Amino acid sequence: MILRLVDVTFRYPGARDDALAGVSLNVAPGEFYAVLGPNGSGKTTLIRVALGAAARVGSAEILGRPVGAWSRRELARLVAVVAQREDNLFPQRVRETVLLGRYPHLSLWGGARAADRAAVDRALAVCDAGHLADRWIWSLSGGEYQRVRVARALAQEPRLLMLDEPGVSLDVRHEMELFELVRGLVDRSELAVVMVTHHTNLAARFADRVLLLAGGRAVAGGAPQDVLTRATVERVFAWPVALQQFDGRPQIVPLRQSRS
Amino acid sequence: MVALAIGAATTALLLGPVPLADLRGTGIVWDLRAPRAVLGFLVGGSLAVAGAGLQALVRNPLADPFLLGLSGGAALGAVVAIAFDVAGAWALPLAAFAGALVALVLVYRMALAGGGALDPRILLLGGVAVGAFAAAVTTAIVSLAEATELRNAFLWLWGGLATASWDTVLVVAIYVPLPLAVIAAAARPLDLLVLGDEPAGYLGADVERVRRRVYVAASLLTAAAVAVSGVIGFIGLIVPHIGRLVWGHRHRALLPASFVGGGTLLVLADTVARTIVAPRELPVGIVTALIGVPLFVLLLRRWTIT
Numbered sequence: 001m002i003l004r005l006v007d008v009t010f011r012y013p014g015a016r017d018d019a020l021a022g023v024s025l026n027v028a029p030g031e032f033y034a035v036l037g038p039n040g041s042g043k044t045t046l047i048r049v050a051l052g053a054a055a056r057v058g059s060a061e062i063l064g065r066p067v068g069a070w071s072r073r074e075l076a077r078l079v080a081v082v083a084q085r086e087d088n089l090f091p092q093r094v095r096e097t098v099l100l101g102r103y104p105h106l107s108l109w110g111g112a113r114a115a116d117r118a119a120v121d122r123a124l125a126v127c128d129a130g131h132l133a134d135r136w137i138w139s140l141s142g143g144e145y146q147r148v149r150v151a152r153a154l155a156q157e158p159r160l161l162m163l164d165e166p167g168v169s170l171d172v173r174h175e176m177e178l179f180e181l182v183r184g185l186v187d188r189s190e191l192a193v194v195m196v197t198h199h200t201n202l203a204a205r206f207a208d209r210v211l212l213l214a215g216g217r218a219v220a221g222g223a224p225q226d227v228l229t230r231a232t233v234e235r236v237f238a239w240p241v242a243l244q245q246f247d248g249r250p251q252i253v254p255l256r257q258s259r260s
Numbered sequence: 261m262v263a264l265a266i267g268a269a270t271t272a273l274l275l276g277p278v279p280l281a282d283l284r285g286t287g288i289v290w291d292l293r294a295p296r297a298v299l300g301f302l303v304g305g306s307l308a309v310a311g312a313g314l315q316a317l318v319r320n321p322l323a324d325p326f327l328l329g330l331s332g333g334a335a336l337g338a339v340v341a342i343a344f345d346v347a348g349a350w351a352l353p354l355a356a357f358a359g360a361l362v363a364l365v366l367v368y369r370m371a372l373a374g375g376g377a378l379d380p381r382i383l384l385l386g387g388v389a390v391g392a393f394a395a396a397v398t399t400a401i402v403s404l405a406e407a408t409e410l411r412n413a414f415l416w417l418w419g420g421l422a423t424a425s426w427d428t429v430l431v432v433a434i435y436v437p438l439p440l441a442v443i444a445a446a447a448r449p450l451d452l453l454v455l456g457d458e459p460a461g462y463l464g465a466d467v468e469r470v471r472r473r474v475y476v477a478a479s480l481l482t483a484a485a486v487a488v489s490g491v492i493g494f495i496g497l498i499v500p501h502i503g504r505l506v507w508g509h510r511h512r513a514l515l516p517a518s519f520v521g522g523g524t525l526l527v528l529a530d531t532v533a534r535t536i537v538a539p540r541e542l543p544v545g546i547v548t549a550l551i552g553v554p555l556f557v558l559l560l561r562r563w564t565i566t
Contacts, residue, residue, distance in 0.1 A: 072465065073464040076463050081462040083458050083462060087456045088455070089454050090504055093508075103448050103451070103452060103465075104463060108448075
């Protein structure tokens, strides 16, 4: 297992409730795992715990070793995260920001080697962002920027890629391109992916497994057709839905409120 | 860049109220101007590196070594020493240094209050608060002081290199390499910090440790600078931005460039300060502001155009 969470309970300092309560998760190499759930259900917290935020109860392991036993640099060579938000305080070009993904591989005083620049070019090419290399970050569209951030994560050459709501604010084409890109990476290599997303329908079509969180607890986990049943979805998202099949995967259609 | 620095050094050594032909054999160049230029270079470079590090650290382009309360603490220390007539050549620098350290510890403790991580917002706000408090006490002391003391204190607050000697140069030259090296070693994590704490951590930076180290190192540089030369503003704010505009924001290039750039700018500013109204002198902080701000505005225009 590349990532293994066992009965993880986590509470933020000063909070009254657990953000995660007894959640378990196993992610194998070559597996695309989607984490679903309403706002505030603990999805982002799950990523934090997987990368070393200390759990109150339970354990988090990367490659069979407790996550706290890895140094930050070692961890960054194994796990890449495309976080929900990041700052861009000072202007940067695309190639520069993707090169940041090589930092965990560089020595303290040494510069970027040919191998590092090659990894940057490869990552840009895989994400269809090679032509953006010399552009300024702020001149990119939302979809291009997201591809560049995925490229930076891939430049880390990780075994596990975690994405936190990467599809937010993308239009249909860019959203689909992103999911196709991630699916392609998983299929062509042994990369494991954990994607936190609100796109239940896309997750159902692209992911191998889904984990459904509600109020910090795991409601269900497994293949999309087993997890995403009408009863479960209505209960978790507190809204009436209809369930249809498309390409053999469950698709959810939220219902209009009945007018009385 | 290097050519510019050499040019600045030559100018600093040769320019002055005494005609060039009369300089030989007077000891003016070697005993007065040379230590002054070297000290100016070290102080300017240190302030610029401290500013570059702090701007990335608190993720605020307005951060300045003196915004974090250190100048207030140093000024208070110096004014106390002046008011109580503490004797000795090193009394003033040591008092200023002690004042800056007290401010550093206060701000640092405040920013750690939330847990193990230094909170950059509290570093800024705490710095401003400590600075304001120190300024109030400083003003209280100055307002009760004699006229000459007041003038000395005022001049000292605006910065100057007139007291430079080879002794001060030696002390500063021994002191600054360690904090400079600490900041230089953090060059890559500082690049990452610009993205935010969480993304930086995911890219391998130990955010808490980097922040503590760079903050303390930058503060120690500032404290030393303020102790030997008073409060010389704008270098720490403007030079890193000029460096970013010219060399990009990669700290491995930016930090050395800031050091050379800050040193050069201060040496030039000091040359102007001591020649323009010779035989009297302007506080060099006034000149750095007068040179630095228009330069900055020019570069900002270029920035917004590209």
